[in-house]
Amino acid sequence: MAEKIQISINDKIVKVNKDTYLLDAVKKAGFGIPTLCYHKDLTPDGNCRLCTCEIEIKGRRKFVTACNYPIRDEIRVFTDSKRVKEHRKLLIEMYLGRWPEVPIIQKIAKRLGVTESRFKSSVTDDNPAACILCGRCVRACKEFMLEEILGFAGRGIKRHMTMPFYEVDPHCIGxxxxxxxxxxxxxxxxxxxxxxxxxxxxxNHGMKINAEMATLDKIQNRMREVGTANIVDVMNAYDLLPVHNYKFGSHPETYKIDSKMLKAKYFTQGMADGCWKGCSMACAKTVDGFRLKTGPYRGQLVSVDGPEYETAAGAANMGCFDGDFLVEFNFYCDTYGIDTISAATTIAFVMEAFEAGIITEKHTGGLKLNFGALREVLELLHQMAEGKGFGVDVGQGIRWLRKKWVKEYGADEKFLCDISTESKGLEISEYMTKESLAQQAGYGLANKGPQHDEAWLIFMDMVNNQLPTFEDKAEALYYFPLWRTLFGLMGLCKIIWNDIVPANNKFEKEAAKIPEHVNNYFKFFEGMTGKELNEQKMLLQSARVYNLQRIMNLMLGFGTREHDTMPYRAKGPVTKEEYVSRAERYDKQLKEILGVDPEGKSTEEKMAILRKYREEQYEKVTDAVFKRRGWTKNGVPTIERLKELGIDLPELIEIIKNHQE
Structure with a gap:
């Protein structure tokens, strides 16, 4: 608990935490002090001097600037003494003499009883929007964006704010x-x-969002500091980090690849690094001067874009808890044009099959692909890129491998289906979904498959607990895919929607939707096109596209319920090892949710009971979502739904008519 200090402010006794700035204490006590250079989101600077107060310590008095004076002793504070009043009046006269038409200066002068200035400056600026040299912009550039593009030049009356060499700095992202x-x-x-x-x-809306990202990110996600790697820490803490082909949700060696390690040892630029010019979130990060140990660029020093969460989590999924491996894997995936998610998830699947004896070194060309095999994983990645050896097979993906191993090696098809972490032929992105029904269905019921775009539901469900009921989950699985479809249609990033949230969002009726940010997107659309957009219109637009996508899936042979399933590994424990590792959790669920006493039952019996329940839940939520979307029980849009959306074109009706109930 913070140490409390008792102080007197204008003879009013107040208790404050040690190191509280005096200005905050004065406000807490109910007194006002004029300020110019102070801003609540910036480090206090004290350069305008208007917040000057008189304090008394052990009988001795002195002036201090309240905004940047930390309280560390019992003091008496005088915010309105005769000396303080005279000091402030003198200061505001000087400001008024140089910038007589600036509204904020006029307002403070009136408050202090100053109507005109005795000082006439040789550089008087009558512009109501004149720069008053408060320094806020300089500090904002440095503190918000980790840049120093703006600064002061000149001395005395020639002092002014500028960019280096009086030119527009290319580092300014607007x-x-x-x-x-x-x-x-x-x-x-x-x-x-x-x-x-x-x-x-x-x-106006852009400035508001930029300010939120610059001021709230440091206390919410630290993405401007460490990028999306911060999610590694969160997922590991909540037992949601994929480990060993999604068997487990955390690992004691995660610290070797978490955000602290990446920031301390690898990220080098020390600045906000945006994906595109104008983004103040700037969550992209870079590793400079990294010397490669393998592959065609062995021995060379390179710059690496990232790594981001999905790559780090993919390393955990392969059991490769090593920073150098992570950065090298990231570099070569980018260089080869290989998706880090599909590569890591497929290799993790291969590793489990290797450890289960389904494949051996005979099949892998001598590679010992146990979990954590750093050198072997990189060699396999090079083979995939070069079209050589076992890499040719692995490059085909999980679904292709499973079919081959069943057909040619006589592998256990049921077990392979259970651990095949893919849906619709796409490898699952790097979140462990066993405990989140919403995320299981978010992946499985997505038209495009279990792609990273669909992954935010796990935060709402498991981290923020915003979807507590079955009904909440079903509604979220209707609304949020349509919302994400709008992002794609508008070409906008989703990070400024839910990775940083307004400070008061928790008080919203539908906090999971982050209503204030939803409205910001609508205003962007309206400001760009001149057409008003609201939630109802958004849902209509997105639903049209979403249903067209579904019909296209149907044309390609993938648009029915059987293709919307997920492997059981994504729903629950496949192996005895998995159940035992979380036995307390699973036993508790059996007892409290199903009313089954786990005492005396074998692990296999308990696994079977839990599996039956979880698979039933997945089918129930699928039914609910299909109904909410206006689809048949087999997952095909109804003709009535197409009419509601205004897309009942003859060509579309022809495709779906034989799939109606």
Whole structure:
């Protein structure tokens, strides 16, 4: 617990935490102090001096700037003494003499009883939006964006704010953070050359979002600091990190590839690094000067884009808890044009099959593909890229491998189906879904398969506990895929929707939707096109596209219920080893949810009971989602649904008519 200090403010006794800034304590006590350079989201600077107060320590008095004075002793504070008043009046006269038309200066002057200035400056600026040299923009650039693009130049009356060498700095991404904190409107944002319908609307909402990302991320996800690697820490803590082909959800060696390790040892640029110019989240990260140990570029120093969460989690899935391996695997996947998710998930599947004896070194060309085999994984990756050896087979993906092993090696098809972490032919992205029915169905019922785009439900369900009931999960599986479809249609990133949330979001009626941010997207659309968009119109637009996608799946032979299933590994424990590792959790579920006393039952018996229940739950949620989407029980859009959406075209009706109930 923080140490408390008792102080007196204008003879009012207040208790505050040690190191609380005096300005915050004064506000808490109910007193007001004028400020110019202070901003709640920036480190206090004290350069305007208007917040000056008089304090008394052990009988001695002195002036301090309240915004950056940390309270560490019992003090008496005087915010409105005669000396303080005279000091502030003198300061505001000087400001008024140089910037007489700036509204915020006029407002403070009026409050202090100053109507005109005795000081006439040789550089008086009558512009109401003049720069008053408060320094907020300089600090915002450095603190929000980890850049130093803005700074002061000149001395005395020639002091001014500028960019280096008086040129537009190429590192400026147009984040608008400087304009957000400017108290006078001195910083103008140049309108986009894409000619939006209402640039002011876009700018205002954009500035608001940029400010949120810059100020809230550091206390929510730290993505601007460590990128998406922060999710490794969260998933491991919640037992949701895929380990050993999704057998387990955490591992004691995760610290070797978590965000702390990556930041301390690998990430090198020390700045916000955006995917595109203008993003103030800037969650991309880079490893510079990394010397490769394998492959065609062995021995060379390279720069590596990332690694992001999916790559780090993929390493955990393969049991490869090694930072150098992670960075090298990341580099070669990028260089070869190989998806890190599909590669890692497929190799993890191969590793489990190897350890289960389904395949041997005879099949792998001598590679001992146990979990954690760092050198062998990299060799296999090179083979996949070069079209050589066992890499040719692995490059075909999990579904192809399973069919081959059953047909040619006589492998146990049921076991392989259970551990084949793919759906619709696409490998599952790197989240362990056993305990999240919402995420299981989020992957399985997605038209495009278990792709990373569909992964946010696991946060809502397991981390934030925003989907507590079966009905909540079913509704989420209707609404959120349509919402994500809108992102794709508009070409917008989803990170600014739910990775950073408004401070008051928890008080919203539908907090999981993050309503304030949903409205921001609607305003972006309206500002760009001039057409109003709301939730009802969004759902209609997205539902049209989503149903067209489903019909296209049907045309390709994949658009029915049988293709919307997930392997049991994604739903529950396949092996005895998995059940035993979480026996307390599973036994508790049997007893509290199913009313089954686990005492005296074998692990196999308990696994069978749990499996029956979990598979039934998946089928029930599938029924509920299909009904909510207006589809048949077999997962085909009904003719009535196409009519509701206004897409009952003869060509589409022809495709679905034989699949109606």
């Amino acid at each position: 984040c608008t953070s400087c304009a957000y904190v400017c108290p006078t409107g001195a910083i103008k944002i140049v309108d986009d050359l894409n000619n939006p319908f209402d640039p002011v609307m876009i700018r």
